[in-house]
Amino acid sequence: GAVVSQHPSWVICKSGTSVKIECRSLDFQATTMFWYRQFPKQSLMLMATSNEGSKATYEQGVEKDKFLINHASLTLSTLTVTSAHPEDSSFYICSAREGEVRPQHFGDGTRLSIL
Amino acid sequence: GESVGLHLPTLSVQEGDNSIINCAYSNSASDYFIWYKQESGKGPQFIIDIRSNMDKRQGQRVTVLLNKTVKHLSLQIAATQPGDSAVYFCAEKKRAGANNLFFGTGTRLTVIP
Numbered sequence: 756g757a758v759v760s761q762h763p764s765w766v767i768c769k770s771g772t773s774v775k776i777e778c779r780s781l782d783f784q785a786t787t788m789f790w791y792r793q794f795p796k797q798s799l800m801l802m803a804t805s806n807e808g809s810k811a812t813y814e815q816g817v818e819k820d821k822f823l824i825n826h827a828s829l830t831l832s833t834l835t836v837t838s839a840h841p842e843d844s845s846f847y848i849c850s851a852r853e854g855e856v857r858p859q860h861f862g863d864g865t866r867l868s869i870l
Numbered sequence: 871g872e873s874v875g876l877h878l879p880t881l882s883v884q885e886g887d888n889s890i891i892n893c894a895y896s897n898s899a900s901d902y903f904i905w906y907k908q909e910s911g912k913g914p915q916f917i918i919d920i921r922s923n924m925d926k927r928q929g930q931r932v933t934v935l936l937n938k939t940v941k942h943l944s945l946q947i948a949a950t951q952p953g954d955s956a957v958y959f960c961a962e963k964k965r966a967g968a969n970n971l972f973f974g975t976g977t978r979l980t981v982i983p
Binding site for chain 2: 756759761789797798799800801804833848857859860861862863864866
């Protein structure tokens with residue numbers, strides 16, 4: 756149980772393109788979803804937290820107009836990287852949690868490469 | 871500042887031996903800790919968690935120990951197998967009601983066959 760599916764797993768696109776990443780909880784209702792960014796050989800850095808039906812809460816230094824997050828249902832959250840540039844290239848990982856006391860479960864990440 | 875860190879960035883163990891991965895945290899108000907395993911190119915996988923009202927919790931081949939006095943967390947893996955090779959992160963929930971976890975730096979565990 757507690758499966759989180761992230762799509763796509765890998766995307767390469769040209770600079771200036773907007774890219775949408777989907778995160779789905781397959782067998783539980785994700786009241787809260789989280790988006791992380793991970794650079795090579797580094798830890799996960801939280802970008803934003805979203806509760807279903809509410810606006811996302813962004814961490815300091817994360818541009819909300821650059822990284823658009825939508826959490827419209829209890830099983831789906833999307834992250835859109837708008838007008839992506841090479842410096843946005845990274846590994847983006849979502850996680851989801853049911854309720855307040857259960858652990859977060861992670862998707863397998865999306866490797867984004869901007870040319 | 872508040873931080874979660876690991877004592878060792880890399881750890882190599884012989885197959886069949888026990889592994890111990892350590893983690894230090896600095897916020898005494900943290901009430902929940904999780905160990906995750908991350909294999910190359912994948913997202914973190916939940917291993918085991920522990921709340922601050924406990925000092926030990928066991929799972930299948932894994933044990934987490936929490937020493938609140940010295941703010942130290944460890945993950946013990948029994949009879950380490952090649953499939954255990956990965957990066958291990960401890961994550962800390964820094965305060966009651968907080969919605970997110972703060973991840974440590976990570977330790978790369980390499981199991982030598």
